[in-house]
Amino acid sequence: MGKILHICISTKRGTPKQEVNSAHLIPDWGIENDAHAGKWHRQISLLSAEKIREFQTKGAQVEPGAFGENLVVEGFDLRALPVGTRFRIGDVLLEMTQIGKECHTHCQIYQTMGDCIMPREGVFAEVLTEGTIQKGDTIEMIAANPDRPFTAAVITLSDKGAAGEREDKSGPAIVNFLQADGYDVKETLLLADDRPSLEKELIRLADQRQVDVIFTTGGTGFSERDITPEATIAVCDRMANGIAEAIRAYSMTITPRAMLSRAVSGIRKKTLIVNLPGSPKAVTEALKFLLPSLGHGLGILRGTEGECAR
16 A cells, blocks of 8 residues: 655646645546646656655755656555556556656756656556545555556558658558457557667667567568668567567468568567568568467566466
8 A cells, every 4th residue: 555645737738747635537538637638648647755755865855746747656666566557546546557758858857966766767657447536545556467458569660651651551450450359559650760769669668668569560671771670689688589480481481572571579678579571461461370379478478377388
């Protein structure tokens, strides 16, 4: 059990959050009248009171809401909890969706202290059930459901697609196939064939969103702009070459040009990254072959299944 010490909101983006005694939480939206509420995954921001106190020992003079947090919570090391963890506050149910965030413009706290804890210690959540919360309310942590659907993200790599010169058909084809198979697709992105941008998004999706699997489509050929395999290798802790090899072998039964694919697969922390081909037909064929066996591997990464050795 934990406790809510402070509730803070701002009615306009870019302005400091002000403390309030209570707040009404709206499902799939956030705190009523808070400027950062909306239909996205960062509806509520939370920060551990213990981390704020540690920061204050360094000489920081900060008031509730100074870091942009909605809720200051005592009793949990929020940063150490996995995405998918839920919190019960009376009738309200929250689900954690992201850990940390990128700081685009350093805030006043960073400019004064040379550091800010929100980008690495803050967490974000969606509102699942409606209700009103008050300062001093008890907050109960509920472990992530091990039987929840596997989560996924889809990234399309295409210079012309990112420039609006070509419709992305492969990304939506992957999303439709995954959703039909029961996956919860958290994000879809359309990027130019730019290695730094792809590496940045792969790291964010694996480390902050903690999705179970990321599928990329495109950028695996012989062109100088085809950088998807190199970006994937750069961010992975371990490679899972068997997946890419199996897809290639299967695709060779359909077209000999499959031998020209440089696609790879690997693991970053507990997220699997799989490079798929660039055409809608090829990604559909690859997923039909891959998905029946993939769930076991994702279950091992999640910790809900054991190895199959006998």
